Amino acid sequence: MSLAEKVLQGEIRAAARLMRDIDDGLKSAIAELKQLYPKTGNAFIVGITGPPGAGKSTLVDQVTAAYRSRGKRVGIVAVDPTSPFTGGAILGDRIRMNRHADDDGVFIRSLATRGHLGGISRSTGDVVNVMDAMGMDVVIIETVGVGQDEIDIVRMAHTTVVVMVPGLGDDIQAIKAGILEIGDLFVVNKADRDDADRTVRDLAIMLEMNPDKDRGWRPKVLKTEASRNRGIEELVAELEAHREYLHSSGTIARVLEEKSASLFMDVLKERLFEEVYGHIHVNGRFRAIMEEMMARRTDPYTAVEEILAERFGIGGS
């Protein structure tokens, strides 16, 4: 039996192994993903993002418990940063979710970014697809602690939740672009803090100033105290409300098309690059180009044009 067949039968170890193969970039994983792709598209994919220390993992843990009590199976992909110096990583999001560790209805996978910027890893989309094909009803993606513009999550999730905490910065911060533009829902966690209400107000004002990217849905700002399990039911209700809205308004079609486009383009870019670079890397051409460039006998634009002309017969002067 192939890994994909085992995954479809619900075998945890096979799924975990396939996720590893995907993460490590093994060619064999592609055949498996091809088999699984037709079985994807059923899970509700929720993105949880926000700055470091906002309490994302604790929130994921509580939302998971809430969905479990509704009888849903939950997959979680938790992403943490890879050290740019050593290539290693400490993946510690699971700590906050340990009570689900031996629940058969929950599958938690930790991924390291491995140099990918944007808040998630290159493998995240495919790993989510494996969980989807396995039969998870909800898949929650927890990004790394993000700053302003790591917003890959938007292309991957149906509903994106931005988690903030009180006191992170002054009002100006709220106006900057990036994560504050992408949320379908905003949560102010650790809402027991003094400045929580102010943060909620600041966010609400800033959201009012956003041009309506989507007239039918106005993102709400919710308050939670994840560690005390407060505000979680309201959050899940809003998640479900957004999911309902996506379907009833037909917006889901655009969301799905964007997801498909983004997945297709990622794969295309990667394969094209491999095709060209792999070839010249192996036959010494790359080294030769580097020497030419350093001696200023050629420039990168001409070098690339020449390679492309040879490889694909395009361009040319």
Added chain:
Amino acid sequence: MADRKLRVLVGKPGLDGHDRGAKIIARAFRDAGFEVIYTGLHQTPEQIVSAAIQEDVDCIGLSILSGAHNTLLPRVSDILKEKKADDIVFFAGGVIPADDIPGLKAAGVREVFTPGTSTEDIVGWVRENVRPRA
């Protein structure tokens, strides 16, 4: 591109609340280029094995300073066997008397690192004895 990263689970079973050692080891492993799934304190053997399987780790390193090693470590070994996951290399560290080590090794613990072992030695042992999956 098809170079596997080594994945290690580091955690603490049972009631032991002293995690400085585990954190130091986790950092050393990260500095050695491994991906460390750090599961923290108060894990049951069932939770540890379940996490190890979901994360497809190559090895598990458990820290115990509470004296409960003779109960907890063999239990982890047993569950690994039950789940047909005993190809995962399992090692431990902490306050473990030398006399107990042979028994632990017989129970499936591949190596035991006692106080004073340098992180270099531990990293070196992992590199020698743990291969990322083929």
